Amino acid sequence: xxxxxxxSANRFGWLRDLRRIAFFMSKRxxxxxxxxxxGVYLTIVIANMGGQVxxxxxxxxxxxxxxxxxxxxxxxxxxxxxxxxxxxxxxxMEVQRRNLDxxxxxxxxxxxRQAAQLDLGRAEEMHSDTGAREVYDIIVERLPATLxxxxxxxxxxxxxxxxxxxxxxxxxxxxxxxxxxxxxPSSAAPAWFYGIFLILFFAFLAPVLPPxxxxxxxxxxxxxxxxxxxxxxxxxxxxxxxxxxxxxxIYSWRTFFLIHSSxxxxxMARAKGLPASLIQGRYILRPTxxxxxxxxxxxxxxxxxxxxxxxxxxxxxxxxxxxxxAIGYRDTxxxxxxxxxxxxxLAVTVFMLDILYAILDPRVRIEGGS
Amino acid sequence: MSDTLLQVNDLRLHYQTRNGVARAVDGxxxxxxxxxxLVVLGxxxxxxxxxxxxxxxxxxxxxxxxxxxxxxxxxxLMALNDEQFRKQIQWNRISLVMQAAMNALNxxxxxxxxxxxxxxxxxxxxxxxxxxxVAETFNKVGVASDFLSRYPFELSGGMRQRVVLAMALxxxxxxxxxxxxTSALDVLTQASIMNVLKRIKQEDGTSFMLIxxxxxxxxxxxxxxxxxxxxxxxxxxxxxxxxxxxxxPYSKLLMDSVPRLHQPEPPxxxxxxxxxxxxxxxxxxxxxxxxxRFDRCGQDPKPITLKDRRKVSCWLHAGEGQx
Numbered sequence: 175x176x177x178x179x180x181x182s183a184n185r186f187g188w189l190r191d192l193r194r195i196a197f198f199m200s201k202r203x204x205x206x207x208x209x210x211x212x213g214v215y216l217t218i219v220i221a222n223m224g225g226q227v228x229x230x231x232x233x234x235x236x237x238x239x240x241x242x243x244x245x246x247x248x249x250x251x252x253x254x255x256x257x258x259x260x261x262x263x264x265x266x267m268e269v270q271r272r273n274l275d276x277x278x279x280x281x282x283x284x285x286x287r288q289a290a291q292l293d294l295g296r297a298e299e300m301h302s303d304t305g306a307r308e309v310y311d312i313i314v315e316r317l318p319a320t321l322x323x324x325x326x327x328x329x330x331x332x333x334x335x336x337x338x339x340x341x342x343x344x345x346x347x348x349x350x351x352x353x354x355x356x357x358x359p360s361s362a363a364p365a366w367f368y369g370i371f372l373i374l375f376f377a378f379l380a381p382v383l384p385p386x387x388x389x390x391x392x393x394x395x396x397x398x399x400x401x402x403x404x405x406x407x408x409x410x411x412x413x414x415x416x417x418x419x420x421x422x423x424i425y426s427w428r429t430f431f432l433i434h435s436s437x438x439x440x441x442m443a444r445a446k447g448l449p450a451s452l453i454q455g456r457y458i459l460r461p462t463x464x465x466x467x468x469x470x471x472x473x474x475x476x477x478x479x480x481x482x483x484x485x486x487x488x489x490x491x492x493x494x495x496x497x498x499x500a501i502g503y504r505d506t507x508x509x510x511x512x513x514x515x516x517x518x519x520l521a522v523t524v525f526m527l528d529i530l531y532a533i534l535d536p537r538v539r540i541e542g543g544s
Numbered sequence: 545m546s547d548t549l550l551q552v553n554d555l556r557l558h559y560q561t562r563n564g565v566a567r568a569v570d571g572x573x574x575x576x577x578x579x580x581x582l583v584v585l586g587x588x589x590x591x592x593x594x595x596x597x598x599x600x601x602x603x604x605x606x607x608x609x610x611x612x613x614x615x616x617x618x619x620x621l622m623a624l625n626d627e628q629f630r631k632q633i634q635w636n637r638i639s640l641v642m643q644a645a646m647n648a649l650n651x652x653x654x655x656x657x658x659x660x661x662x663x664x665x666x667x668x669x670x671x672x673x674x675x676x677x678v679a680e681t682f683n684k685v686g687v688a689s690d691f692l693s694r695y696p697f698e699l700s701g702g703m704r705q706r707v708v709l710a711m712a713l714x715x716x717x718x719x720x721x722x723x724x725x726t727s728a729l730d731v732l733t734q735a736s737i738m739n740v741l742k743r744i745k746q747e748d749g750t751s752f753m754l755i756x757x758x759x760x761x762x763x764x765x766x767x768x769x770x771x772x773x774x775x776x777x778x779x780x781x782x783x784x785x786x787x788x789x790x791x792x793p794y795s796k797l798l799m800d801s802v803p804r805l806h807q808p809e810p811p812x813x814x815x816x817x818x819x820x821x822x823x824x825x826x827x828x829x830x831x832x833x834x835x836x837r838f839d840r841c842g843q844d845p846k847p848i849t850l851k852d853r854r855k856v857s858c859w860l861h862a863g864e865g866q867x
Binding site: 346347437438439441442443444445446447448449452456457460461463534535536537 | 600602605629630631633634635636639640642644647648649650651652653661662665666695697708711
C-alpha cells in the first residue's frame with residue numbers, strides 16, 4: 175500500500191506545525207492592527223462630529239476667556255476695545271495651543287497616531303478620583319472595578335452553565351432538563367431589570383445588603399474588612415447578572431452538547447466501551463473546544479466594556495458609568511480613550527483566541543497556514 | 545453445539561417516535577458459529593443497523609422496548625448490567641465497524657491514539673505496547689504505520705475506513721460486526737477491504753456479522769446468509785443454498801433482482817414497498833407483495849427449521865420442517 179503523502183511530511187510534524195502557526199499568527203496580527211486602527215479612526219471622526227465639535231470648542235474657549243477677563247479686577251479699568259483685543263489674542267493663543275487652527279483631517283491623523291501609542295491626552299471636563307486629568311489615568315482607575323464585577327458574574331455563569339449543560343445533555347428529557355427549558359425565557363429581561371427588584375427587596379424591604387456603590391462609606395481601613403465590604407456590595411449586581419443569563423446559557427449549551435453527542439464518533443466511542451468520563455472529555459468536550467473557547471472569549475470581550483445601565487443602577491464606579499458620564503459631559507478625549515482601550519483589549523483577546531484555536535484544533539493548525 | 549459463538553433468540557428493539565412505536569427489530573433469532581461469517585441482507589430501513597446496535601448495546605435515547613435472549617460463548621449477555629457489558633463485552637469480545645465510517649473518527653485525536661484506546665482502556669496496556677499493536681494491525685489492514693500520528697482529516701475515505709476496521713480488530717475480538725463497511729467506497733477499495741476481511745477470517749479465526757444491502761459484495765465473504773424484512777428475519781441459510789436455491793419467496797425475488805453477467809433475461813424488481821414499521825400488518829409481513837400468497841399468510845409464520853440449520857419463516861414450507 176503506497177501512502178498518498180510523502181513520509182517526510184510527518185517526521186518534522188511539530189516543526190511544520192510551528193512554522194505554519196507563526197505565519198498564520200503574523201497574518202492575523204497585521205489584520206487585527208488594521209482593524210483596530212480603522213475602528214479608532216471612525217470613533218475619532220464620530221466623536222468629533224467630523225470636526226464640528228471644534229466650533230463648539232472655540233465658542234467655549236471664547237466664552238470662558240471673556241468671562242475670566244471681565245471678572246478680573248486687573249482689567250476692570252481697561253477700555254472695552256483694548257479688552258476685546260486682549261480677549262482675541264488670548265483666544266487665539268488657546269486655539270493655537272490646542273491645534274484648533276489646523277484642518278480637522280490633519281488633527282484627526284494626529285489623534286490616531288497618539289491613540290495608537292496609547293497617548294490618550296487630557297480630559298476636558300472629567301478627572302479621576304485622585305484628581306488626575308489624564309484620560310489614561312481615569313480609565314485605568316475604573317477598569318479594575320468593572321473587571322471585578324463582570325468577571326465574577328460572567329465566569330460564574332460560564333462555568334456553571336457549561337457543567338450544568340453537560341450534566342443535562344446526559345439526562346435529556348429529565349425533570350431538571352425540562353425545568354431549564356421552561357425557565358430559559360427569564361433571560362429576556364436584562365440584568366438591570368432584575369437588579370432593580372433585588373435592590374427593592376434586599377436593600378430596602380429587607381435591608382440586608384447595600385443598594386449600590388462598591389464599598390462602604392467611609393471605606394474600612396483594614397484590608398480584610400475592605401475586601402469583605404466590596405464582596406457584600408457585589409452580591410446584588412452579581413446575582414442580577416447571574417440570574418438574567420444563567421438559564422438561557424445552560425439551555426443553549428445543553429442543546430449544543432446534545433447535538434454534538436449524537437456525532438458518529440461519539441457513538442463509536444460508546445460502542446468501544448469507553449468510560450463515560452473519557453467520552454465526555456475526549457469525544458464531546460475536546461472536539462467542541464473551539465466554539466466553547468470562542469464563546470468564552472466573546473464573554474471576556476463583553477466584560478471589558480462593562481454595562482452602562484447595570485453600573486448606573488448599582489452606582490458601580492466602572493467603565494460603563496464612566497462612558498455614560500463622558501457622553502453626558504461631551505468629554506471627547508474620554509470617549510475616544512475608552513474606545514481605544516476597548517479596541518486594544520478586544521484585539522488582544524481575539525489574537526489570544528487565534529493562538530488557542532491553532533493549539534486546540536489540528537484542522538486549523540495544519541490547514542490554516544498552508 | 546459447542547462451537548456456537550452467538551445465539552440470539554427473539555431479540556426485540558422498539559423505538560418510541562412521534563408517530564408511535566417503530567418495531568425496528570421485532571423477534572429476530574439466529575446464531576453464529578466460531579470462524580463463521582454471517583451476512584445479514586436487507587433493504588434500507590428493515591432494521592439491520594438496529595440489530596447491530598442492539599447486539600452491542602449502543603442504544604439511542606428513544607428506546608421503547610429492548611429484550612430477548614442473547615448468549616455469547618455461553619454467557620447470558622442480557623443478564624449483564626451496562627457496566628459489566630461495557631467492561632467485558634464491548635470491544636473486548638465483540639467489536640463494531642459502524643456505518644458512516646467517514647465520521648466515525650474523532651477529528652481532533654490522532655488516529656493511532658484512537659485505535660489504541662480500547663487496548664489502553666480495556667487491557668490497561670501502556671502507550672508503547674498499544675502503539676506497537678496498532679502498527680501491527682494497521683499493517684494487517686493495509687495502512688502504512690506512519691499514518692499513526694495523522695489526524696482523520698488528513699486521510700482519504702478508503703484509508704479512514706481501513707483505520708476504523710483496524711480499530712475493530714485491534715483487540716482481536718471473537719466477533720466483529722460490520723455495518724455496511726464498504727457502501728460509501730469505490731469498487732476497488734471495496735474489493736480490497738473484502739480481501740482483508742477474508743484473510744483475517746482465515747488467519748485469526750474471527751467470526752463476522754456483515755450487514756449489507758449489497759448482495760454481490762456479501763457473497764464473497766458469506767458462509768451463511770440471513771435475510772431481514774421489516775424488522776424480522778425471513779430466512780437464514782447456508783450461503784450456497786441461499787444464492788442458488790432461495791427458499792423464502794422474498795429471497796427468490798431478491799435473487800432475481802440482482803443483475804448477473806451471463807443472464808439472458810433482465811433483472812426483475814419487486815413491486816410494492818415494505819410495510820410501515822410503526823404498524824406492521826398481522827401475519828406474514830411480506831404477504832402483500834408475495835406472488836405465492838395464500839390463506840394461511842394472515843397468521844404469523846413461525847420459523848421452520850429445514851436441513852443444514854436452514855430456517856424459513858413461510859407457510860409454504862410448513863410441511864417440510866424437521867425438529
